[in-house]
Amino acid sequence: MKRDEILAAAVGVFAQHGFRGSTTRRIADAAGVNEITIFRQFGSKEALIREAMQHMTQSAGLERLPDVPVDPERELTAWSEAFMQHLRLRNSIIRKTMSELEERPEMSECASYVPRQASSDLCAYLAALKREGWVTGKFDPKPGAAMLMGAIFSDAMGRDMMPDVFPQPQEKAAQVYAGLLLLALGVETGAPRTTHKQNKRPKQLSA
Amino acid sequence: MKRDEILAAAVGVFAQHGFRGSTTRRIADAAGVNEITIFRQFGSKEALIREAMQHMTQSAGLERLPDVPVDPERELTAWSEAFMQHLRLRNSIIRKTMSELEERPEMSECASYVPRQASSDLCAYLAALKREGWVTGKFDPKPGAAMLMGAIFSDAMGRDMMPDVFPQPQEKAAQVYAGLLLLALGVETGAPRTTHKQNKRPKQLSA
DNA sequence: TGTGTAAGTAAGTGACTACTTGCATTTTAC
DNA sequence: GTAAAATGCAAGTAGTCACTTACTTACACA
Numbered sequence: 001m002k003r004d005e006i007l008a009a010a011v012g013v014f015a016q017h018g019f020r021g022s023t024t025r026r027i028a029d030a031a032g033v034n035e036i037t038i039f040r041q042f043g044s045k046e047a048l049i050r051e052a053m054q055h056m057t058q059s060a061g062l063e064r065l066p067d068v069p070v071d072p073e074r075e076l077t078a079w080s081e082a083f084m085q086h087l088r089l090r091n092s093i094i095r096k097t098m099s100e101l102e103e104r105p106e107m108s109e110c111a112s113y114v115p116r117q118a119s120s121d122l123c124a125y126l127a128a129l130k131r132e133g134w135v136t137g138k139f140d141p142k143p144g145a146a147m148l149m150g151a152i153f154s155d156a157m158g159r160d161m162m163p164d165v166f167p168q169p170q171e172k173a174a175q176v177y178a179g180l181l182l183l184a185l186g187v188e189t190g191a192p193r194t195t196h197k198q199n200k201r202p203k204q205l206s207a
Numbered sequence: 208m209k210r211d212e213i214l215a216a217a218v219g220v221f222a223q224h225g226f227r228g229s230t231t232r233r234i235a236d237a238a239g240v241n242e243i244t245i246f247r248q249f250g251s252k253e254a255l256i257r258e259a260m261q262h263m264t265q266s267a268g269l270e271r272l273p274d275v276p277v278d279p280e281r282e283l284t285a286w287s288e289a290f291m292q293h294l295r296l297r298n299s300i301i302r303k304t305m306s307e308l309e310e311r312p313e314m315s316e317c318a319s320y321v322p323r324q325a326s327s328d329l330c331a332y333l334a335a336l337k338r339e340g341w342v343t344g345k346f347d348p349k350p351g352a353a354m355l356m357g358a359i360f361s362d363a364m365g366r367d368m369m370p371d372v373f374p375q376p377q378e379k380a381a382q383v384y385a386g387l388l389l390l391a392l393g394v395e396t397g398a399p400r401t402t403h404k405q406n407k408r409p410k411q412l413s414a
Numbered sequence: 415t416g417t418g419t420a421a422g423t424a425a426g427t428g429a430c431t432a433c434t435t436g437c438a439t440t441t442t443a444c
Numbered sequence: 445g446t447a448a449a450a451t452g453c454a455a456g457t458a459g460t461c462a463c464t465t466a467c468t469t470a471c472a473c474a
Contacts (some may be wrong), residue, residue, distance in 0.1 A: 037421060038392065044463080100306075103223075103228070146358065146374055154358075162319045243453085318446050
């Protein structure tokens with residue numbers, strides 16, 4: 001069964017050319033398959049693309065943040081790096097999907113699944129940071145999460161286009177963004193910038 | 208001369224449908240013009256789209272930040288709001304352009320003009336903040352600028368799609384992002400979250 | 415040996431695409 | 445008022461698109 005090869009090819013061609021540019025001929029060639037096989041297997045180009053996108057989304061798998069923060073800088077940096085790499089590896093297809101969303105709203109669920117999950121995970125972590133006494137003062141996790149995710153997303157989408165407006169080197173960018181957020185929240189980092197340690201330590205060191 | 212009407216129509220149709228979806232017939236209909244007039248005026252669809260994009264880019268006009276910071280929170284908030292509104296008003300066409308950039312690299316200059324200018328302006332402002340003594344400790348303006356711009360960009364692009372992952376209300380979002388950056392840099396805001404006023408005041412209050 | 419299934423080949427359909435040609439009509443400039 | 449420029453109309457060209465029909469090949473399994 002060439003189904004899976006066709007699905008994989010469809011994802012690749014869509015990432016390169018978008019919906020309108022993903023001709024059935026191109027997909028068939030990329031899959032090493034006769035064009036007709038596509039129609040026999042999927043019925044129509046639209047159905048194929050839809051199934052290909054869902055297939056891709058489901059095989060995602062995102063790094064999770066711990067329920068109880070132990071080392072915020074390390075944990076948030078690791079998560080940010082993983083999230084950024086996830087986005088960077090898929091930046092072509094993400095750009096295409098975002099661009100076609102107005103014309104094909106049925107892709108909306110596919111498109112928003114990963115960022116939604118990442119957002120709620122990050123929000124929960126920031127809330128835990130507060131709950132466990134890492135951050136003083138009142139603060140709302142959502143803007144912080146939006147800020148970090150926004151920075152990571154923009155970096156992953158825009159660095160190819162304008163490498164000079166993003167922090168160098170690329171490998172340190174996620175860490176830098178995470179560090180700035182922690183600074184904004186007043187969480188002590190490994191290399192503290194302020195000299196007054198005012199944070200309560202967490203109630204428990206191991207979860 | 209219907210040139211300008213055709214250019215405006217081309218921008219609108221491109222924003223809705225992208226390059227491949229911008230058929231000459233659609234543009235002609237949107238402009239209230241015979242399809243042939245397009246070819247007589249611009250020669251080809253490609254030339255028309257190119258000229259339309261340049262025409263749009265040149266008529267931009269971005270809010271500038273002051274050379275010498277006086278009221279960082281107010282100034283940065285105003286700039287962030289203006290930048291966000293600029294992006295939000297154009298989010299369809301930005302999405303399309305980013306998506307087509309790999310297939311049509313000649314649009315690259317058009318696409319990166321505004322963000323490049325915004326980035327260098329913001330970097331200069333953050334450097335001035337440091338120079339004028341608003342922010343203590345060593346810090347690099349570029350990551351901060353990338354973080355704020357990234358948050359604003361992502362908000363402007365993604366809020367339609369997933370309103371619930373961004374801070375509410377929409378009107379306060381830019382202010383919130385600007386505030387978080389100032390917090391990260393350790394610049395005192397109007398409603399200070401930390402109790403110790405450690406910043407040197409600026410050398411001059413009026414520029 | 416026979417049957418069902420997945421795949422291929424060849425040819426074609428109707429709709430749409432960018433773009434052209436020839437000629438008539440309107441608008442603008444002086 | 446008239447010439448020139450801009451625009452419109454009708455028709456058509458060559459190419460591409462998604463998708464179809466009719467028939468053939470390869471192979472698994474019973």
